[in-house]
Amino acid sequence: MKSLKVGLLGIGTVGGGTYTVLTRNAAEITRRTGVAINVVQVADKNIDHAKAITGGKVDVTNDAFAVVNNPDVDVVVELIGGYTLSKKLVLKAIENGKHVVTANKALLATHGNEIFAAAQAKGVIVAYEAAVAGGIPIIKALREGLGANKIEWVAGIINGTTNFILTEMREKGLAFADVLGEAQRLGYAEADPTFDVEGIDAAHKLTIMSAIAFGMPMKFDQAYTEGITKLQQTDIKYAEELGYRVKLLGITKRTEAGVELRVHPTLIPEKRLVANVNGAMNAVVVKGDAVGPTLYYGAGAGAEPTASSVVADLMDVARLSSASVEQRVPYLGFQAGQLNDLPILPISDVNSAYYLRLRASDKPGVLAGVTKILADRNISIDAMLQKEPDDNETEADIVILTHITVEKNMDAGIAEIEALPAIVGKVVKLRMEELGK
Amino acid sequence: MKSLKVGLLGIGTVGGGTYTVLTRNAAEITRRTGVAINVVQVADKNIDHAKAITGGKVDVTNDAFAVVNNPDVDVVVELIGGYTLSKKLVLKAIENGKHVVTANKALLATHGNEIFAAAQAKGVIVAYEAAVAGGIPIIKALREGLGANKIEWVAGIINGTTNFILTEMREKGLAFADVLGEAQRLGYAEADPTFDVEGIDAAHKLTIMSAIAFGMPMKFDQAYTEGITKLQQTDIKYAEELGYRVKLLGITKRTEAGVELRVHPTLIPEKRLVANVNGAMNAVVVKGDAVGPTLYYGAGAGAEPTASSVVADLMDVARLSSASVEQRVPYLGFQAGQLNDLPILPISDVNSAYYLRLRASDKPGVLAGVTKILADRNISIDAMLQKEPDDNETEADIVILTHITVEKNMDAGIAEIEALPAIVGKVVKLRMEELGK
Structure with a gap:
């Protein structure tokens, strides 16, 4: 039977879960893939812990570079976290022509462009289902x-x-x-x-x-x-x-x-x-x-839910390690050279509906002043909640839900509201999303 | 650029949606796959309708076999439904070495074993994401x-x-x-x-x-x-x-x-x-x-949600049509020869919790009789709701939620309950599921 040889970097929570799932479900995984997926080497700072988990069945080292340089390893699973050592290890694994599976969202969000470019040049897979939302197969869905x-x-x-x-x-x-x-x-x-x-x-x-x-x-x-x-x-x-x-x-x-x-x-x-x-x-x-x-x-985290995604990635690698680049899903789901460098909007240019909470003196005309400011800025009110002052208090909360406007318009309106003499302190602003059709 | 030539069987709701999505999102689809996915022939009973939708840009026929026998077609999309004609068409397409994408759950549930065996023998893909839960990519998740x-x-x-x-x-x-x-x-x-x-x-x-x-x-x-x-x-x-x-x-x-x-x-x-x-x-x-x-x-149905899954399958075919069988996901997710012929339990052997509604005369001792029957059968009561009789009525509803038991035990208990003199008519039985951990 064909086999896929895995080098595991880090056997803490997720690494331990990955080892457990690969071992417990080995028969089911092979029934699915036709490939035996075996961990052949583990690197961890805590060698005794690594030995305890793997029960002496796997070569254990405290030198992560020994794994990424091990000619017997087909795919490196990076579960160390952080941006520095993990980046060096992933880039070295790629340089050595190994496929990479990682759960490291911080690494990909900050250095993913460089890592994918390196992987593209070497023709290796970098899979990362576990980096987002743990066990939910959202990367595959997207x-x-x-x-x-x-x-x-x-x-x-x-x-x-x-x-x-x-x-x-x-x-x-x-x-x-x-x-x-x-x-x-x-x-x-x-x-x-x-x-x-x-x-x-x-x-x-x-x-x-x-x-x-x-x-x-x-x-x-x-x-x-x-x-x-x-x-x-x-x-x-x-x-x-x-x-x-x-x-x-x-x-x-x-x-x-x-x-x-x-x-x-x-x-x-x-x-x-x-x-x-x-x-x-x-x-x-x-x-x-x-x-x-x-x-x-x-489940977005935890040993086995995250391992579920790590192992699913290994199963994809088992299928597609021998495939051509065209037969694999591209790193970001779009062909190399087909990424668009879309601009990111600053938050002041984002359109949103808002929740506002104001603290106002219990005097006539306060609401008229607030609503006029909003109306002048074309900000429609969707709902309002005006509370009675508590006993012994002369101030009360007013809560307003607005329709959609651009954030800088909302912020300018809030500054004007805060300048009203009857308004006490700062306005609390939260954004609202319908998330409907 | 590489292209994938599609023959569409049926251009009703889902077929029309498929044509629309392929056309409207052609650029995005090609950015993703590196392949131009083009409908080259459409078969529909209603030729005028087919011509109207495709705007004269595609060859249209009322002979579905012309499509599955068309040497220019790489992949047949079967959206006719039913078990009879669709089965003949799918098997013929496979025989002709064409890949198949289908949304036909009835066909696969009843003839899937035969269809997948035929596809296996010819080395072609049969993809069916749209057959279950419309636009939800549940087949891929599973x-x-x-x-x-x-x-x-x-x-x-x-x-x-x-x-x-x-x-x-x-x-x-x-x-x-x-x-x-x-x-x-x-x-x-x-x-x-x-x-x-x-x-x-x-x-x-x-x-x-x-x-x-x-x-x-x-x-x-x-x-x-x-x-x-x-x-x-x-x-x-x-x-x-x-x-x-x-x-x-x-x-x-x-x-x-x-x-x-x-x-x-x-x-x-x-x-x-x-x-x-x-x-x-x-x-x-x-x-x-x-x-x-x-x-x-x-969305589990509808033109474009279902088309979303049909086209996703076409994109998988675009990637993997040139791949080896080992590089593709097997039809049922498990390697050929690795399916287990597991027995299906008859409903009488299923374990479930139950909701029971009884109609009982408003007399002393009714509840004692019912609960004794359940206790004797080791069926625990999880919750109970006893209603007062309505005005002018002498009977009232009793609702019981049970813990888990095997269905034949529950049914036997219900027969005994229905035989109680104070119980009027049949007992309503519904199954309950926690769906938790």
Whole structure:
């Protein structure tokens, strides 16, 4: 029987899951592919751990370069993470003519253009299903399953940590900081949660989806990224009263002026399926011109869900390692030389509907002043919620949902509203998406 | 540039959509594949209609065999439907060495084994993404994206007509017959709706998913099929009171004793995403041992959503027509000779939880009699709803949700319950599925 020899870089959570799935499902995988997929060498800093997991059946080293230089290895699975060492290893593996499977969204979002160019020159595969949304086969859906479509937009809950935190904030009425502590205790959030809670991890994944949706290079440095650290319980509650849920969405849209590429807390109508994706689960909505809206849901992280995608990539490599370049799906789903260098819109040029929360003195004419500012800027009001002042208070919350306008117009209107004498403090602004037809 | 020459059999709804998508997105499709995919001949009974759609740019005939025998055609797209003529055409196309793309679930569920064997012998591709769940790329997810998993079960809303009817029944409180009439007026249901409302169409699609999930031949003749024609508004309402929605599900599960293959109305907890799939939309939940539960949602029918899958298949053919058999994904996702002839469980041997509705005289001891019967059969009660008799009535509804038991045990218990003197008429039985972890 034909075999595919795998060198594994990193046997932590995902690496361990990959080894487990390849071993447990070996018979099923061979029934599918006709190929025996065998791990022949593992590199990990923790040699004892690597030996314990592989049970002495596999050569183990603490030198990752030994794996990428091993002539017996057909495909290198990079599960180290980070941008520096992993980049050197991946480029070296490519230089050595090896195929690469990686779950490293940070590496691809920041250095993917260089890596794919190198792989193209050497004629090797770089597969990365596990880099976006864990076990959900969204890369395959975008590159192949929906390939007949002009993709119009992609919007996803693509970070489990923040979705867990937002779900807890809503269900338990807790503040961000309190839930973050709980998430850290439960292992849903890292000791340093910055990458997750500031939206950077989501922006990495969104950058990859944007590139394959629209056929353009990775443009992570131009992504707009806003996390959930400043999100207040009050706004989650008001959103719910108005029929919306707040989710950290990665959104990328093709418009005539350019591509939107943005991660931020977003109000979504509660009737949408994606608004009901809770806990650490992920979901991606893809709108194609032919198919309409489609949704893909599943575990976005974890040992075996991520391994599910890593091993699926290995199975594709097993089928296509001997194929010609024309017989493989191109790295970003579009033929070499067919990428369009589409401009990314700055957030000020993005069109969106908005949720605004103002704190106003309980005096006559306040609402008239606010609505006049909006009307003068052609910003229509979709819904409004005016609260009575609490006992012993002379100020009350006003919540306004607007129709779509360009962000710089909204921001200018907000500045004028904040300048009104009856308005206290800053206006809270959140973006809203319908995610419908 | 390389080209792929397409012969189109049938240019009705889906055929027209396919022609439109191929034409409108020609540039994007070629950017992706590097191949120009051109329709070179169309067969349709209605030649004038075919000419109108293709605008005189394509050779049009009313002889479908002219297309499958046309030496200039590389791939035949079969969109005629039915089992008889379409089977002859597909087998002839294969005999002539042409690849085939089809949306015909009835044909594949009933004659797929023969068709795939013929295709295997000739070394041609038979692709059928559009045969299940319209535009949702579920075949690709099952055969490739989730290929690393041992698939445990698949459960789907895979018939839009019945999901539209069930949604209307729930939202408007109408009876089945009234909604069916409305669905027919709106074009969501055929004049003869039997295939849809009796669950036959869903069983065709489920049969295909079952075969590729578990690696076994198509076994449509052994599928259990129960439609929605007898479903009563009362039960939809009681289910909702208990936190459930009623959906027509196709369910296939791998158990130690055999494979479950069944279509029937099913109670699903309303907190599950799939319980919230409304209108004519489709969704499929797939549980893999590594990835856990995943869900795929989108339009299950319609011209362009279905065309999205037909054209995606054509793009795969464009890539892989020159590839070797080993480089292609096998027809059912498993290598030739690697299918297991798993037995299908009769419905009496299926394990399920149940919803029961009884009509009982308002006398002491009725509940004690019912619960004793269930207890003696080791059937645990999960929830119960006992209604007061309406004014002027001496009978009341009792609704019981049970834990899991084997169906023949449940049926025997129901026979005993119906024999109780205080029980009026037949017991209504519906199956329930958690669809969780």
